[in-house]
Amino acid sequence: MSQDLKVVRRQKLRWRIRRKVHGTAIRPRLSVFRSNKDIYAQLINDDNGMTIVSCNSRQGEIAAVTGVKTIKSAEVGKVIARKAKELGINTCVFDRGGYLYHGRIKAVADGAREGGLIF
Numbered sequence: 001m002s003q004d005l006k007v008v009r010r011q012k013l014r015w016r017i018r019r020k021v022h023g024t025a026i027r028p029r030l031s032v033f034r035s036n037k038d039i040y041a042q043l044i045n046d047d048n049g050m051t052i053v054s055c056n057s058r059q060g061e062i063a064a065v066t067g068v069k070t071i072k073s074a075e076v077g078k079v080i081a082r083k084a085k086e087l088g089i090n091t092c093v094f095d096r097g098g099y100l101y102h103g104r105i106k107a108v109a110d111g112a113r114e115g116g117l118i119f
Contacts, residue, residue: 010098010099011098012098013098014097014098017095017096017097017098018095021093021094021095022046022093023043023044023045023046023047023092023093023095024045024046024047025045025047025048026091027091027092027093028043028044028045028046028052028084028089028092028093029043029044029045029046029092029093029094029095030042030043030080030092030093030094030095030109030112030117030119031043031044031095031097032094032095032096032097032099032105032108033097034097034099034104034105037069038056038057038058039056039057039069039072039073039076039104039108040054040055040056040057040076041054041055041056041076041077041080041108041112042054042055042080043080043084043089043092052084052087052089053080053083053084053087053089054080055076055079055080055083056076057069057072057073057075057076059079061079062075062076062079069104070103070104070107071107073104073105073107073108073111074107074108074110074111074114075111076108076111077107077108077109077110077111077112077113077114077115078111078112078114078115079115080112080115080117081111081112081113081114081115081116081117082115082116084117085115085116085117089117090116090117090118091117091118091119092112092117092118092119093119094109094112094119
């Protein structure tokens with residue numbers, strides 16, 4: 001399967017998910033993007049089209065964590081949950097972004113749950 005077909009398939013999955021998942025100010029959308037090396041997560045208010053909180057594995061406190069990428073992904077989930085709690089956000093909806101729910105994507109979700117976010 002060529003790279004272009006993979007991108008098109010993931011884009012179709014992403015659009016299908018986004019039709020159903022919508023974030024608000026009270027319950028924002030936790031969107032996850034996975035690159036080959038890093039992972040990015042952000043809480044988005046879709047009503048205003050604004051990012052409330054963002055976090056990635058390249059930030060100082062997470063980049064210092066040693067180990068496999070799954071451990072760093074779980075740390076991203078914990079940090080974004082802590083930042084959300086500081087802003088008074090307790091619940092969110094999870095947007096896996098067209099990726100399968102396992103590995104690093106699941107680690108972000110589990111880390112966010114462990115940090116106190118409910119979804």
